[in-house]
Amino acid sequence: MKLWGGRFQEATAREVQDFNASLPFDSRLYREDIEGSLAHAAMLTRQGILTPEEGDAIREGLIGILADIDAGVLTLDDDSEDIHSFVEAHLTERIGEAGKKLHTGRSRNDQVALDMRLYTRRRTDELIGAVTELLGVLVDRMEENTETYMPGFTHLQKAQPITLAHHLGAYAEMLLRDRSRLRDLRRRMNECPLGAGALAGTTYPLDRAFVAAQLGFDRPTGNSIDSVADRDYLIELLSALSVLMMHLSRFSEEIILWNSNEYGFVEIADAYSTGSSIMPQKKNPDIAELVRGKTGRVYGDLMGLLTTMKGLPLAYNKDMQEDKEGAFDAMDTAADSLALFAGMLRGLTFRKDVMARSAQRGFTNATDAADYLVKKGVPFRDAHGIIGRLVLTCLDRGISLDELPLSDWQEACPVFDEDVYEAISLRVCVDSRLTKGGPAPAAMKEQIARYRSLLAKEDDPSC
Ligand code: ARG
Numbered sequence: 001m002k003l004w005g006g007r008f009q010e011a012t013a014r015e016v017q018d019f020n021a022s023l024p025f026d027s028r029l030y031r032e033d034i035e036g037s038l039a040h041a042a043m044l045t046r047q048g049i050l051t052p053e054e055g056d057a058i059r060e061g062l063i064g065i066l067a068d069i070d071a072g073v074l075t076l077d078d079d080s081e082d083i084h085s086f087v088e089a090h091l092t093e094r095i096g097e098a099g100k101k102l103h104t105g106r107s108r109n110d111q112v113a114l115d116m117r118l119y120t121r122r123r124t125d126e127l128i129g130a131v132t133e134l135l136g137v138l139v140d141r142m143e144e145n146t147e148t149y150m151p152g153f154t155h156l157q158k159a160q161p162i163t164l165a166h167h168l169g170a171y172a173e174m175l176l177r178d179r180s181r182l183r184d185l186r187r188r189m190n191e192c193p194l195g196a197g198a199l200a201g202t203t204y205p206l207d208r209a210f211v212a213a214q215l216g217f218d219r220p221t222g223n224s225i226d227s228v229a230d231r232d233y234l235i236e237l238l239s240a241l242s243v244l245m246m247h248l249s250r251f252s253e254e255i256i257l258w259n260s261n262e263y264g265f266v267e268i269a270d271a272y273s274t275g276s277s278i279m280p281q282k283k284n285p286d287i288a289e290l291v292r293g294k295t296g297r298v299y300g301d302l303m304g305l306l307t308t309m310k311g312l313p314l315a316y317n318k319d320m321q322e323d324k325e326g327a328f329d330a331m332d333t334a335a336d337s338l339a340l341f342a343g344m345l346r347g348l349t350f351r352k353d354v355m356a357r358s359a360q361r362g363f364t365n366a367t368d369a370a371d372y373l374v375k376k377g378v379p380f381r382d383a384h385g386i387i388g389r390l391v392l393t394c395l396d397r398g399i400s401l402d403e404l405p406l407s408d409w410q411e412a413c414p415v416f417d418e419d420v421y422e423a424i425s426l427r428v429c430v431d432s433r434l435t436k437g438g439p440a441p442a443a444m445k446e447q448i449a450r451y452r453s454l455l456a457k458e459d460d461p462s463c
Contacts, residue, residue, distance in 0.1 A: 027076035032118035107198035130338040150355035158362030166439035189233035192217035196227035199315035238302040252288035269347030301326035
């Protein structure tokens with residue numbers, strides 16, 4: 001059934017109906033659509049715009065439709081133009097005349113704005129939960145690895161020794177920022193657009209504050225034109241999800257590298273790997289690759305929506321129906337990626353011996369060797385040159401600094417003594433990096449405690 005046949009003399013062309021229809025993708029808003037209609041009808045009844053009998057009939061009808069959809073008795077696949085038309089048609093079919101009064105003082109423009117906000121708010125809460133869940137796994141893995149030594153990299157070249165906890169901590173910081181962004185935009189989106197009508201409000205004495213409170217919003221929106229023309233909250237969410245996916249993608253890239261035969265730092269659990277149809281030896285990091293790949297989809301969803309919105313005059317235009325598929329895709333993709341990534345991280349085996357050996361073999365202690373000289377009064381620039389030459393000697397002989405005989409050290413600079421070996425040992429190099437936010441186990445334990453307390457904080461937009 002159409003909501004707008006009156007003014008027309010000819011039937012809509014079949015292809016127009018198909019091109020125009022959004023039910024195939026906005027059917028997933030059915031719960032929010034009914035929830036919004038229940039609040040609207042309750043308000044109309046309180047305001048004396050509907051009689052109590054009409055209000056009761058509408059409420060019971062809507063609850064029945066919701067129950068039947070949930071139970072699979074009523075399927076969302078008829079000829080209706082969109083979810084709003086679908087629910088209204090079925091309501092009228094069930095309760096008769098009163099059903100036709102539900103849309104009093106309302107337009108599909110403010111209705112869809114409400115449905116989409118309610119849906120997005122629910123999904124945002126779930127996404128905040130999923131980020132928190134992943135952070136929990138990450139902090140557990142950090143706690144187990146405050147003394148797991150590995151090389152830290154710049155330019156993908158071994159740079160200085162760190163611990164695995166320290167490396168993972170960088171991702172904890174990123175995810176905390178992601179969570180804070182989601183909480184922040186969630187707070188901003190929490191205004192109720194219902195009551196804006198098509199764009200100019202209505203002449204009925206609506207109680208917008210009542211509807212807003214019923215639906216858990218902080219307040220009604222402030223301008224009826226903006227209420228139906230605004231999709232900023234979706235753009236903000238898609239931006240935050242793009243940044244989140246960028247973080248997961250960088251993390252995935254490292255897991256892929258670390259899982260390679262050349263690095264061998266990690267082994268992905270069988271349950272989170274896949275094989276090759278031709279090469280029997282293969283165990284591929286497909287989940288990490290897919291998360292990295294799906295990041296592009298989410299960026300695309302964001303760019304699509306920004307582009308859809310950029311030239312639209314106020315207020316509602318049908319272009320805005322195009323907000324849905326991309327936004328749903330981004331929410332689904334981010335939610336799945338977070339869940340899969342958490343599972344993969346939980347089951348990851350870190351090969352501590354390989355990581356430590358890699359730190360040992362890569363001259364990651366060269367800065368510490370230079371610092372040793374500085375502590376004995378040699379200017380840093382000179383020390384840098386001396387150690388650089390010693391590194392060359394080691395490279396020539398295929399050994400590490402730790403394996404260089406004392407005579408070579410002393411020949412390069414007489415200040416060197418037996419204690420240099422202790423000073424450049426992996427443990428000392430890491431343990432003495434006590435800078436706040438640095439890798440020393442003591443500094444890292446402080447950060448882990450901070451992460452644990454931030455994780456436990458609910459509804460704080462700053463974390
Ligand atoms: N299906 C439409 C959408 O998603 C609902 C709003 C339709 N409003 C209108 N004036 N045609 O945007």
